[in-house]
Amino acid sequence: MKTADLTGLPPGVPERLESEGIEELYPPQAEAVEAGIMEGESLVASVPTASGKTLIAELAMLSAVERERGGKALYIVPLRALASEKKAEFERWEEYGISVGVSTGNYESSGEWLASRDVIVATSEKVDSLVRNGAPWISELSCVVADEVHLVDDGHRGPTLEVTLAKLRRINPDLQVIALSATVGNADEVAEWLDAGLVRSDWRPIDLKTGVHYGNAINFDDGSQREVPVESGERQTAALVNDTLDEGGSSLVFVNSRRNAEAAAKRLAGVTDRALTRGERNDLAELAEEIRGVSDAETSDALARVVAKGAAFHHAGLAPRHRSLVEGAFRDRLIKVVCATPTLAAGVNTPSRRVIVRDWRRYDGEFGGMKPLNVLEVHQMCGRAGRPGLDPYGEAVLLAKDADTMDELFERYVWAEPEAVRSKLAAEPAMRTHLLATVASGFANSREGILEFLERTLYATQTDGRARLEQVTDAVLDYLEVNGFVEREGGSIAATGIGHTVSRLYLDPMSAAEIIDGLRAVDGDPTPLGLYHLVCRTPDMYQLYLKSGDRETYTELCYERESELLGSVPSEFDDVAFEDWLAALKTAKLLEDWASEVSEDRITDRYGVGPGDVRGKVETAEWLLGAAEQLAGELDLGTSVAVREAKKRVEYGVCEELLDLAGVRGVGRKRARRLYEAGVESRADLREADKSVILAALRGRKKTAERILENVGRRDPSMDDVDADAAAGGTTTGGRPGESRGGGEDGEGQASLGDFR
Known part of the structure; x- marks a missing residue:
């Protein structure tokens, strides 16, 4: 089916598709069009990765907007990172009169501004919250796309997607639903649930060969072999990556933990380093410096070191900017190998010539040890092999040390059908x-x-x-x-x-009950630690793990600061309850350190987490403390002011005296401290203080100073007449006694969460 023959789209869209090289639809896309997606018919598309699912969604959404004359389309994604990626992808339609909006945060908002957008991209949690908050434009939806709909099987996110789709269909009885899925065992059952047609296909634009490496060769599912010898003392993964590099391809290596991802990237950097051109080395050096500027944590330096050699690691402990830079450089083939945990397989666009599934087991606490990955998850990883337009083929390889394991891997994964998707709603x-x-x-x-x-x-x-x-x-x-x-x-x-x-407020009712009970137990003004511990006890906060030796440390801290904690300490003989209490205390202590201006580098080292973990904990605490403030106000508990201050301190990552300064857009925790130590202690001071003092505290950066002064409302923010060199040399960095500010202080990259706002 030719794209030029498509009808019902906004004028100019078929021509644009042709200009992008899409002159003919892939077979699954053509089948979807024949099934009526451009006439409003619902459809489940269960097709492999890289087989054109997104274009199926675009054709449905664009035709719905055009057909309805004011109709609205919603694209639901499972991850925030994927929302940004899809928004950027869809924005190319804006020149044809299609406006695009994205919404992922602030669960208390009704998102009224989205009413003016034709296509809206949002996470399932955000869509659920918009329905709860009565967003009026929800009733105007004519088409909704559920990306990665097989994730209804996920115990954490699945029920939200499932219930949200049920609500949207209840609100809009004629709603067109397009559900995009990996190949699953019961796509027909999902289609029955959604009253939708079904396109099920194994077709891929690039051949994918899947096999197992054992000895000195890859044994493929079609019976063929490819010799990849492993030298004495060499690892299988290194041999496979080197073999891919020899053909000018890139590799994606899946491992089972963050630590393994970092260790594997460090080892493989020695392999990729030998394959770099001079130009690539220069570009990677620049990228490494940009990565260092994202955060002052050791993770930034560790990532930068391997990136400079053409390798990278990717996991949830990285800051979002870290992940974005790595993904972009990998897509551009500047980074030659990425070692990742399985989260990278969940929809982010990172294809490669060869996928190596090094670890097919991972630790599962409920299982009580190392548990094999499910078939669907491994197939999702394998589906990342082969870049349309760049690779002649894709290869996905699992690793075996002996013949028995090779046979097991073929039976368990290579030849196996993916599991059926099962609802987790009844939990x-x-x-x-x-x-x-x-x-x-x-x-x-x-x-x-x-x-x-x-x-x-x-x-x-x-x-x-x-x-x-x-x-x-x-x-x-x-x-x-x-x-x-x-x-x-x-x-x-x-x-x-x-x-x-x-x-x-989008709270788990059990979280709300915990918060309300805790606030009612307050005697006097609660301390920030007490409030942080309270919200860290809720089901909505993922607590830090108690590691070896932590029980003794935090038991001592618990009794030392028991008077600050809101509620009764569980008995030490109740192992589960007491361990949960201490895990919440450890998480709360991280938040207290952050709000006391302890450097991010020191926090990540002290708690064994990454910058992404710190950011996640801070954002969750902000949300829960904001909810606690509203609950305290509504119930007239008299703690609203203390809760609000604790929320602001964790939001900006500062001590109490910096709250006013840190709230100015562009200031953040580090600049606020420098300004304060220079005698500029408030917004009023920023509007009145000598410009040379301000510029000196900001390390002589005129544009930064002008932007901050403009944001605070200074009449004349210009720094044209201020001597930047003299100013930059006229101050030293202040600091609170006993606290390390960490690395990155001399750079403009304010490596702290307060500066991302």
Whole structure:
């Protein structure tokens, strides 16, 4: 099917596709068009990675906007990083009159500004929160795309996507749903749930050969072999990467932990270093410096060192900017190998010539040891092999040390069909939040109404009878009533005022109950540590692990600062409860360090985390403390001011005296400290202080100083008449006694979360 023959799209779009080299649709794309996606028909597209799923979505969305004359399309993604990537991809349609917006944060917002956009990209959590907050444009949707819909199988994110799709279809009975999925075992069942057609295909634009390396060769699924000898003392992975480099290709290596990703990248940097041209070395040196400027943590330096040699690691402990730089340089073939944890396989566009699945087991606490990855996850990794337009083929290789393991890998992964997608909605933690939201948002006002709504979910499609659903529903309703979030009278159920607030704030009701109980237990003004510990005890905060030796350390800290903690310390004989209490305390201590201006480098070293982990903890704490402030105000608990200050301190990463300064856009924690030590202690001082003093504190950077002065409202922010050299030499960096500011102080890259805002 020729793109020039497509009808129903905004004028100019077919021509644009042709100019991009898309003159003919791939077979799965053509099948989707024939199934009616451009006439409003719903569809599940279960096709391999790199087979053109995104264009299927674009054709559906663009034709919906054109067909409806004011219709609106929503593209739901599982990850924030993917939202930014898709927005950038869709923005090329703006010259044809299609406006694009993205929304991923602030769960309390109704996103009214999005009403003016034709195509909206958002995470499933954000869409769920928009529905809860009554975004009026939701009812105007004519098309919704669910990317990576197989993730309904994920115990954490899956229920939100499942319930959100059910709500959107309830609000818009004629809604067109396009669900994009990897090849799964029960795509027909997913299509039945969504009342959609099904396109299922194994077609790929580039041949993918999958096999197992054993001895000195790769044994492929088609019976062929490729010789890749492993020299004495050499590792299989290094031999495979070197072999790929010899052909001018890149490699993606999947390992099972962050530590292994970093160690593998360090080893493989010695392999890639030998293959670099002089021009690539220069470009990589610049990239390495940019990576160092992202954060003052050791992780930045470690990543920069391997990047300078053409290798990289990629995991959730990296700052988002780290990950973005690595992904971009890998796509541009500047970085030759990336060693990643499995998260990179979840939809981010990072194809390579060869994928090496080094580790096919990873630690699982519930399993009690190293557990084999599921087939779908390994197939997702393998699907990253082969770049359309760049690679003649793709290869995905698992590693075996002996013949028995090779046979096992062929049976377990290479020849195996991916598992069926199963709903995780019936788990009680998932039901707490979604059941309250169902009542608070007006989707149901009785037990029977709730069960009727739940009949729209995948869980109901996959389950015979209501018994399990009724059992979980009744248990959750009892919990919500006992904690004052819903009221029951006769057969009707309604959310209370506080229940509406909890739903709007996007809190797990158990988190809200923990926060409310803690705030009610306050005697006097709570301290920041007490508040941080309170929100770290909630299910909405991922706590740091207690490592060997931590129990003794944090038990001592617990009793030393027990008077600050909100609630009763569990008995040490209750191992689970006490360990959870201490893990929350460790997480709270990280937040207290951050809010006390301890350097990011020292924090990452002290707690064994990465810059991305610090940022994640801080952002989650901000959200939970903001929710705690609203709950305290609504319940008139008298702690709102203390909660607000604790929130601001963790938001900016500063001590109390810097709150005013750090709140100025462009200042952040490090610049605020320098200004304060130079005698500029407030916004008012910034508007009145001698410019040379300000410029000196800002290391002589005139543009930065002018931007900050403009943001604070200074009448004349210009630094034209100020001597930058004299100013830069006239100050020293101040600091609080006993605290290390860490690396990166002399650079303009303010390596702290406060400076990302």
